[in-house]
Amino acid sequence: MNTPTLSKGQLFINGQWRDAADGAVAATFNPATELEIMKVAQATLGDVNDAVDAAHEAFENGEWRKMGPHHKARVLNRIGDLIEENADELAALESMDMGKPLAFARHFDIQFIADLFHFYAGVASGQLGGATRQVTPSETGNMPLAYTRKEPLGVIAAITPFNFPMILSCTKIAPALAAGNTFIHKPASATPLTALRMAEIFKEAGLPDGTFNVVTGSGRTVGNALVEHPKVKKIAFTGSTEVGKGILKQSSESLKKVTLELGGKSAHIIFDDADIKQAAQNASLAAFFNKGEFCMAGTRLLVQRSVYDEVLTELVEATKGLVIGDPLDMATTFGPQVDEGARDNCAKYVDIALEEGARLVMGGKPMTVDGKGYYFEPTILADVDNKSRVAQEEIFGPVLAVIPFDTEEEAIALANDSEYGLAAGVQTQNLGRAHRVAHAMEAGMVWVNTWGQFDSALPFGGYKASGIGREMGIEAMESYTQNKSVYVSLD
The missing domain is CATH 3.40.605.10 (Aldehyde Dehydrogenase; Chain A, domain 1)
Known part of the structure; x- marks a missing residue:
C-alpha cells in the first residue's frame, strides 16, 4: 500500500x-x-x-x-x-x-x-x-x-x-x-x-x-x-x-x-436457546471490534448458566480467529490501542478484576508486534460479579466480562443494573423473547442475533449516563x- x-x-x-x-x-x-x-x-x-x-x-x-x-x-x-x-x-x-x-x-x-x-x-x-x-x-x-x-x-x-x-x-x-x-x-x-x-x-x-x-x-x-x-x-x-x-x-x-x-458498558445476553456458535461469534465481535475502543462494545456478556461453559469454549475459539498485526496489513483484524495510556488502562482493570474474584480465561497482558506497538491481548474474564468495577466501569479496551444468569428476568435486571444505557444485544431463537427482552432493556440501540449494525436512516444515542x-x-x-x-x- x-x-x-x-x-x-x-x-x-x-x-x-x-x-x-x-x-x-x-x-x-x-x-x-x-x-x-x-x-x-x-x-x-x-x-x-x-x-x-x-x-x-x-x-x-x-x-x-x-x-x-x-x-x-x-x-x-x-x-x-x-x-x-x-x-x-x-x-x-x-x-x-x-x-x-x-x-x-x-x-x-x-x-x-x-x-x-x-x-x-x-x-x-x-x-x-x-x-x-x-x-x-x-x-x-x-x-x-x-x-x-x-x-x-x-x-x-x-x-x-x-x-x-x-x-x-x-x-x-x-x-x-x-x-x-x-x-x-x-x-x-x-x-x-x-x-x-x-x-x-x-x-x-x-x-x-x-x-x-x-x-x-x-x-x-x-x-x-x-x-x-x-x-x-x-x-x-x-x-x-x-x-x-x-x-x-x-x-x-x-x-x-x-x-x-x-460512555457505555453494554450488556449482551446469550440465552440457552440461541445458536451458540453464532452467538459466540457475535459476542467476540461485540467485545473486540476496533480493539475494544468502541463505545457500543458489548463488554458485559450475560450467559445463561445452562450453556455457560459451552459459550466460553466457543467464545475462546472465535476470539482465537482474530489476526493481531500491523493495522496497515489488510489481513489484520485487531490492532493496537490508541496510545500507551490506553494500553496500560486495560492492564490495570485486568488486575482489578482478578483481585475482585474474576477468572482469567484468555489474554490479559500487553504485547507487541515485531517489538513495537501499544497492543493489548483480547481478554476474556469469566465468573464476573455484575457489581464489580470491571462490570460497571468503562474500560474502553479489549476486556470482556462474562457474567452467568439463570432466568430471563434475572438477565434483564442484570443488563439494566448499570449507569449506562448506550447499546445492548440479545441472542435467542425465540421471537417472542427477542422482542420482549429488547423492549425491556434500557438502551438506545438493541441488536438481536447480531451486533454493531448501523444505518444512516436509524437514530442512535443513549439512555441514562x-x-x-x-x-x-x-x-x-x-x-x-x-x-x-x-x-x-x-x-
Missing part, C-alpha cells in the same frame, strides 16, 4: 490553511510503530475566535444558509462521492493515526460516512420543510394562514473522539450542514489526520469558505473556548461521561443546545434546527 499524502497539519479557517497564531505544534503518533507521523498546529484562543467569527460571518452573510435545497444537496452528494473516490487514502490515514485495521476502515468506516452525506443530501433536498396547521378561525370567519418553518441554529461546534474519527465527526457534520448551519470541528488531539483531509474534500466539493472550519489542539484550550463562546449555538460532543457532564454545565451559561454521545439527544436518521435534524411558527391574518 502506498503511503498517503499528508497535509501540512495546519488550521483550516475561512477556507484557508494557516499556522497557529503562536506557531505551536504537537506530534501525532502511529500507535503500531510508536513513531511520529507529523506535527499538527495547536490553536490558540485567538485562532478559535477567528474560526468562530468566520463561521458566524458565513452563517449571517454567506451563501450556504441561503442556498436552495437542491443546490445544498448537490454539494453534500459531491462530498459523499469524493469520500468514495479518496477511500484508500482516507482509510490509510485513519489506520495510521489510531491503529484501526485498514480492512475495517476501508470497508466499513469509509462507506458509512459516504452514505451519511448521501442520506443527508436527500434530507436537505426534500425533508426539511415545515407544515401548515389548522387553527381557530378569526371572529370574521376567515381562516388564518398558519405554518411552521425549520430554521438552522447558526454556528455548530463538534468535539469528537479518537476511536472513530471520521464516523463520529460526520454524524454531526452531515446533518448540521444539511440544515444550513456553519461548522467548526475540533478533532481528538491523538487523531487529527482525517479531519484535516476532510476539510480539503469539503472545499473541493464546493462548500463556501467559512462554512466549515477545523481547529486542532487540546480540549482544555480549544474545546473549552468553543463551549464558552457566545456565538456558538450548539455543541455536539462524543466522549466520556465525565467530560460530557462538564460540557453540559459550561453550556448552560449561554443556553447552548447540546447533544452528548457518552450514556448521553442526551440522537445522531443519524431524520431525528438528528431536530437538534440542528429550530422551529418557527408563522401566523398570517387574512382579515
Whole structure:
C-alpha cells in the first residue's frame, strides 16, 4: 500500500490553511510503530475566535444558509462521492493515526460516512420543510394562514473522539450542514489526520469558505473556548461521561443546545436457546471490534448458566480467529490501542478484576508486534460479579466480562443494573423473547442475533449516563434546527 499524502497539519479557517497564531505544534503518533507521523498546529484562543467569527460571518452573510435545497444537496452528494473516490487514502490515514485495521476502515468506516452525506443530501433536498396547521378561525370567519418553518441554529461546534474519527465527526457534520448551519470541528488531539483531509474534500466539493472550519489542539484550550463562546449555538460532543457532564454545565451559561454521545458498558445476553456458535461469534465481535475502543462494545456478556461453559469454549475459539498485526496489513483484524495510556488502562482493570474474584480465561497482558506497538491481548474474564468495577466501569479496551444468569428476568435486571444505557444485544431463537427482552432493556440501540449494525436512516444515542439527544436518521435534524411558527391574518 502506498503511503498517503499528508497535509501540512495546519488550521483550516475561512477556507484557508494557516499556522497557529503562536506557531505551536504537537506530534501525532502511529500507535503500531510508536513513531511520529507529523506535527499538527495547536490553536490558540485567538485562532478559535477567528474560526468562530468566520463561521458566524458565513452563517449571517454567506451563501450556504441561503442556498436552495437542491443546490445544498448537490454539494453534500459531491462530498459523499469524493469520500468514495479518496477511500484508500482516507482509510490509510485513519489506520495510521489510531491503529484501526485498514480492512475495517476501508470497508466499513469509509462507506458509512459516504452514505451519511448521501442520506443527508436527500434530507436537505426534500425533508426539511415545515407544515401548515389548522387553527381557530378569526371572529370574521376567515381562516388564518398558519405554518411552521425549520430554521438552522447558526454556528455548530463538534468535539469528537479518537476511536472513530471520521464516523463520529460526520454524524454531526452531515446533518448540521444539511440544515444550513456553519461548522467548526475540533478533532481528538491523538487523531487529527482525517479531519484535516476532510476539510480539503469539503472545499473541493464546493462548500463556501467559512462554512466549515477545523481547529486542532487540546480540549482544555480549544474545546473549552468553543463551549464558552457566545456565538456558538450548539455543541455536539462524543466522549466520556465525565467530560460530557462538564460540557453540559459550561453550556448552560449561554443556553447552548447540546447533544452528548457518552460512555457505555453494554450488556449482551446469550440465552440457552440461541445458536451458540453464532452467538459466540457475535459476542467476540461485540467485545473486540476496533480493539475494544468502541463505545457500543458489548463488554458485559450475560450467559445463561445452562450453556455457560459451552459459550466460553466457543467464545475462546472465535476470539482465537482474530489476526493481531500491523493495522496497515489488510489481513489484520485487531490492532493496537490508541496510545500507551490506553494500553496500560486495560492492564490495570485486568488486575482489578482478578483481585475482585474474576477468572482469567484468555489474554490479559500487553504485547507487541515485531517489538513495537501499544497492543493489548483480547481478554476474556469469566465468573464476573455484575457489581464489580470491571462490570460497571468503562474500560474502553479489549476486556470482556462474562457474567452467568439463570432466568430471563434475572438477565434483564442484570443488563439494566448499570449507569449506562448506550447499546445492548440479545441472542435467542425465540421471537417472542427477542422482542420482549429488547423492549425491556434500557438502551438506545438493541441488536438481536447480531451486533454493531448501523444505518444512516436509524437514530442512535443513549439512555441514562450514556448521553442526551440522537445522531443519524431524520431525528438528528431536530437538534440542528429550530422551529418557527408563522401566523398570517387574512382579515
